[in-house]
Amino acid sequence: MLKIAALSKRFGDKTAVDRVDIAVDNPQMIGIIGRSGAGKSTLLRMVNRLTEPTEGSITFEGEEITALRGAAKRAWQARCAMIFQQFNLVPRMDVVSNVLHGTLNRRSTLATMFNLYPKEDIHRAIEILERLGIAEQAPKRAEALSGGQQQRVAIARALMQRPRLILADEPIASLDPMNAQIVMDSLRRIHEEDDLLVICNLHTLDTARRYCDRVIGMRDGRVVFDGIPEALTTAVAREIYGAGEDFSEAATSTAIETLDKPEIRAAEACV
Structure with missing residues (x-):
């Protein structure tokens, strides 16, 4: 389904991604972990073609993505939806319009200028918001929503693209534990119900173990671990993060149970 072969990215003398090989045979939910600067974000941006690789290839369902140019490249970026840590919404625009921005790649310039959308697209946007539990927020400005709600709007916008692959770059890094869990x-659920390949860059081990079918660990631009969540032991985590014996997973936990009750109530109020 997805094959990444000897993929590298260099910025001057610095190698951000170093000859990465990854093969995915079927739709999975994959978590990529590693310390800051490990190359996780650069890898996803190359898959989406936001960043051009220095060498190597990316193939998806038999099509070589690294060879695409112009309209074909834009069509790929519609099929390969990207979700970011910063939600990238238009703050003063209503939620439905933000979701409908997921259709911009297939709309005319005139329709875009006058903010004109077909009824079927509007209905689909509302259906997606209902699916994500935030349909009642549809008429509100995006800036009025909590962080978790805004990230779900960003997910809804991605689904409007009708993607075959979703890439999420640290989608919960700026969220409290309650909202992180909801996102x-x-x-x-999208992975399971829509049979989509979902690849997430994550910064916490417990999240990767809980939600992912497969975990890839990166260090200094290279893949140093690729396996099932159960194989992600503390010893393996130390190797991925280049940490010593004092490494503690508790410091990276997003589990709601680790919070005191006042913190839980504060998180619930923000959902």
């Missing part, structure tokens, strides 16, 4: 539940 990850949403991504997992």
Whole structure:
């Protein structure tokens, strides 16, 4: 389904991604972990063609993505939806319009200028918002929503693209534990119900173990671990993060159970 072969990216003398090989045979939910600067974001941006690789190839369902140019490249970026840590919404625009921006790649310039959308697209946008549990927020400005709600709007916008692959770059890094859980539940449900390949860059081990079918660990631009979540032991995590014996997973946990009750109530109020 997806094959990444000897993929590298260099910025001057710095190698951000170093000859990465990854093969995915069927739709999975894959988590990529590693410390800051490990090359996780650069890898996803190359798959989406936001960043051009220095060498290597990316093939998806038999099509060589690295060879695409112009309209074909834009068509790929519609099929390969990207979700970012910063939600990239238009703050003063209503939620439905933000979701409908997922159709911009297939709309005319005139329709875009006058903000004209077919009824079927509007209905589909509302259906997706209902699916994500935020349909009642549809008429509100995006800036009025909590962080978790805004990220679900960003996910809805991605689904409007009718993608075959969803890439999520640290989708819960700026969220509290309650909202983080809701967002990850949403991504997992989309993977299962829509049979989509979902690849997430994550910064916490417990999240990767809980939600992902497969975990890839990166260090200094290279893949140093690729396996099932159960194989992601503390010893393996130390190797991925280049940490010593004092490494503690508890410091990276997003589990709601680790919070005190006042913190849980504060998180629930923001959902």
